[in-house]
Amino acid sequence: MAFEELLNEVGGLGKFQILQMVLALPLVGIAACHILLENFTAAIPGHRCWVYILDNATGILSPDVLLRISIPLDSNLKPEKCHRFLHPQWQLLHLNRTFPNMSDLDTEPCVDGWVYDHSLFSSTIVTEWDLICDHQSQKSVVQFVFMAGMQVGGFIYGHLSDRFGRKLILRCCLLQLAISGTCTAFAPTFLIYCLLRFWSGCSAVAIITNNWMLIAEWTRSQSKAMVIMLITCAVSIGQMMLGGLAFVFREWRTLQLVVSIPFFVFSFSSRFAVTVPLYGISMNLQHFGSNIFLFQVIFGALTTLARCLALVVLNHKGRRPTQMFFLFLVGVSILANTFVPPEMQALRVALASVGITCVAAAVTSYCVHCDELMPTLLRAKAFGLDAMVSRCGSALAPLLMTLVVYLPTLPWIIYGVFPIIAGLVVPFQPETKNMPLSDTIQDVENTKRVSREAKDFYIKVTKF
Structure with a gap:
């Protein structure tokens, strides 16, 4: 068929x-x-040559008058965009509604740069790198x-x-x-x-x-x-x-x-989403206070305890609920920290400690689940791909800190949103608690079928 x-x-x-x-x-x-x-x-916004007498000097003459003696007119009687008078043409002040032959006056290119009209766009790549006139x-x-x-x-x-x-x-x-x-x-x-x-x-x-x-x-x-x-x-x-x-x-x-x-949201995997907040917190200790030496020791101790805690929860609650629980806690703790004033250092450190603890537990939970999901036939390749995605997340974490120029809390908001969205994806993966390791792709399909049938059976018994 x-x-x-x-x-x-x-x-x-x-x-x-x-x-x-x-x-x-x-x-x-x-x-x-x-x-x-x-x-x-x-x-390309409106633009003209930069002229000292027009753009950097103050006097009794109006800008319109200074513009008239500094910038020639084009064929449409509009100020030229790419040329200026070589010297101020003071004689133009005495002309009433008449336009002299501009070709007789000495002009030069905009050797000192341009002035742009920012009323429509505050900046474009054209204004950034002067992609006009000869470079248009x-x-x-x-x-x-x-x-x-x-x-x-x-x-x-x-x-x-x-x-x-x-x-x-x-x-x-x-x-x-x-x-x-x-x-x-x-x-x-x-x-x-x-x-x-x-x-x-x-x-x-x-x-x-x-x-x-x-x-x-x-x-x-x-x-x-x-x-x-x-x-x-x-x-x-x-x-x-x-x-x-x-x-x-x-x-x-x-x-x-x-x-x-x-x-980044559309390309999420649990591993992409876990390493971003992990390195976001671990590599920005000064954000939480001045005693970074103590923080480094405390965070290391907390992550050790968290990995042991993850084992207990994994064995009692399963792989999917554990990942979701810790990922949500990571996101909530980071987002909450963005609204805590800098002077409340104790609360900021406490929330950061919760975040680093939960992200360590989430990493451990993910590694266990990933190992059990992958068949032996593909496990090495899968972990290689997983490591590559993880490195992308770790490289992205410090890069996101450059966003502070736009909004100081923006990187931390992204660090908090990543794990929450990833937690919503976890239920789409099969549960592997107490299931044998798969050797082939067919074994993975059978595991998914058994997991689905067990879920359906549980629902039917509950209803009965």
Whole structure:
């Protein structure tokens, strides 16, 4: 029986397909934001040459008068954007509604920089790196670089998706776009900005196409047209979303962050989400007080006790409830600490101690659960992939502290939100308490089936 015939037998548009679309369509919409991002982050505001007599001096003359003697007019009788008078043209003060031949007056390029109109955008990459006048073509270069990244990413990730599966490549691309997009917001030079946008383009196209394929391939023929229409609508909704976000966030680095950070949420795994708060707390001891020597010893002792505590809870409550309990406590303790005033040091240290204790217990719980979930056939590869994701989380933790320039509590809010969201994902994994280690993938499937049947049996007996 063909796969599509099997879909028709079991129902080609059921709960699974609907849930899949609910999770996939927001990804497509936000990825579409990245494609059109330069409409706002690379917008060219009004500008003119910087002139000392006009921008750095005070006097009795009005700005309009100083502008008239400092900046020539273009063919539309508007101030030139790329040239200024070599010397102030005082004779222009005595002309009434007449316009002299500007070609007879000596002008020069904007050798001292430009003055930008910030009424529409507080900053863009154009104002950041002066991509105007002789360098105005650089904006097109940025857009070309991103589209070139989409071309390269479509070819490479398309091949890898067919070889290793849609979901694996999709998760990798989600993490790639999250990292590249976030790093773009901190790009120190135009060249680095272009390289990061190229990298973002590679992953953005894979996110859209892989979600497209996942939805279409799991839908029967009668419903394919409708779901594809929904995917294309998600792109249009992403365009509207970008317009609204750009209206609210007028600074280009902030807008770049807003459309990039959500992909960390979508690419969550328990290990990505556990190491972020772990290293966020462990590597920022000065945030909790001045005696960092004592804190280092106390936190080390608490994590030792926590790992022993995790063993007791794991044996009595199971793997999933233990992970959820500790992950939620981590998030709540960190979020609560963000609202405690600095002068209440005792309370801040207490909440930080709870956080570091629970995150250590969550790490131990996760390691036990992960070891029992993976079959022997794939355990080494799985732990290698797990270690790679964990290192991404540990590398991200100190990077997030750079966000304090926008809001001092923002990194800590992110540290607290990560484990809470990860805790919500844990119930989707099978329970492995008192189950034998699996040797093959088929054993894992049997474990999931037994766990599900045991749950159903428990519900029926309870109802009876």
